[in-house]
């Protein structure tokens with residue numbers, strides 16, 4: 001089994017460079033199949049398991065995809081199939097992002113219905129509501145969702161009940177080729193949505209307002225391949241910011257965009273962490289004593305749910321009572337049990353976790369329950385007494401490139417091992433099941 005073994009007690013110092021954002025690159029790669037002409041060239045693509053999966057989804061529907069030296073090329077000018085097989089959606093929920101592009105270009109798309117996962121039920125009703133408003137017929141049955149349009153989709157006024165990131169993206173992509181104007185209200189405002197809109201506009205789309213509550217899309221007849229550089233990963237950046245703070249270190253997180261990280265920066269400063277904006281990133285200096293704070297996760301620009309477990313690791317080292325409330329996903333506290341194995345003093349009350357700090361953390365064998373939980377347990381391991389062994393790394397690999405190596409370069413006592421190479425085949429088969 002593959003494990004990351006970390007021994008606590010080392011201070012982290014130096015520079016770490018942030019990769020391109022997972023949550024930007026997945027919709028951008030999905031969007032590239034909308035182009036009926038030309039090739040898309042995408043730079044700063046992180047070598048993540050999820051990127052391999054979305055590339056496989058595209059190859060499977062006949063797009064030509066290359067991936068070398070952090071550059072992905074996609075040529076979708078040939079005959080593209082409109083059905084994405086079950087194995088990919090099971091492996092990665094973001095596979096549903098091919099629905100919008102396929103529906104817009106071909107008037108038909110079919111993918112396996114994504115189920116719930118380790119962090120909540122994660123329905124796609126808002127995606128489907130948007131497609132229906134544009135004239136598509138939706139059929140859900142036998143584990144699949146199928147959408148059909150009689151001719152071109154029609155621009156519409158759509159109000160989303162929740163500001164869903166994926167629904168905003170899927171509807172925006174579908175509307176880019178619709179007949180007429182779409183006004184999408186109560187949109188998610190995440191920076192990754194702005195990145196997708198910028199890419200679509202380079203392809204010839206007419207989208208304004210991405211990053212605000214209302215996005216206006218004027219449909220065009222066709223889109224062409226374009227060249228684009230993916231924005232830096234604010235969640236990976238945030239994870240390294242916590243690593244610096246928790247070890248009382250001094251780390252320059254190169255590529256971290258202050259503008260994308262306001263809520264995290266503000267909360268970490270409230271905890272006593274020094275954060276300085278430098279020309280090429282954020283310098284994070286951990287204090288000797290961290291203060292307890294209260295945090296509520298919210299859609300952007302609120303505190304990101306994808307940083308909830310990592311900031312929880314930092315709260316464990318803070319003096320006093322901290323409360324963290326999860327409002328985005330209904331079941332994103334699986335890591336609490338794992339932290340408890342490390343002697344963390346915390347309890348779940350409804351949608352909140354109450355942490356009595358500082359905890360006297362002890363190394364233990366723990367499992368990554370989802371990708372951010374994996375990172376958070378490693379962060380706790382950086383300051384725990386003795387050895388922490390983190391398993392279920394297939395989750396971590398969906399969202400972090402060389403996480404252990406990058407921490408080791410900053411001075412952590414950490415290594416990734418495979419203590420039973422004979423079972424490698426088994427691990428590869430297991431990873432097909434990985435969703436989070």
Ligand SMILES: CC(=O)N[C@H]1[C@@H](OP(=O)(O)OP(=O)(O)OC[C@H]2O[C@@H](n3ccc(=O)[nH]c3=O)[C@H](O)[C@@H]2O)O[C@H](CO)[C@@H](O)[C@@H]1O
Nearest residue numbers: 023094122123124125126127162164165166167306328329
């Ligand atoms: C690949 C990607 O970008 N993943 C991110 C994306 O996921 P994803 O796009 O799946 O997340 P959403 O923003 O859609 O989900 C937010 C909330 O809306 C609910 N909902 C969503 C869609 C829908 O049709 N109906 C509905 O009720 C979900 O159950 C959840 O409670 O945004 C999440 C919220 O910031 C992040 O945690 C994920 O890392």
Ligand SMILES: C=C(OP(=O)(O)O)C(=O)O
Nearest residue numbers: 093094306371372399436
């Ligand atoms: C929940 C996450 O991703 P996904 O939506 O891809 O599962 C995440 O990145 O923390």
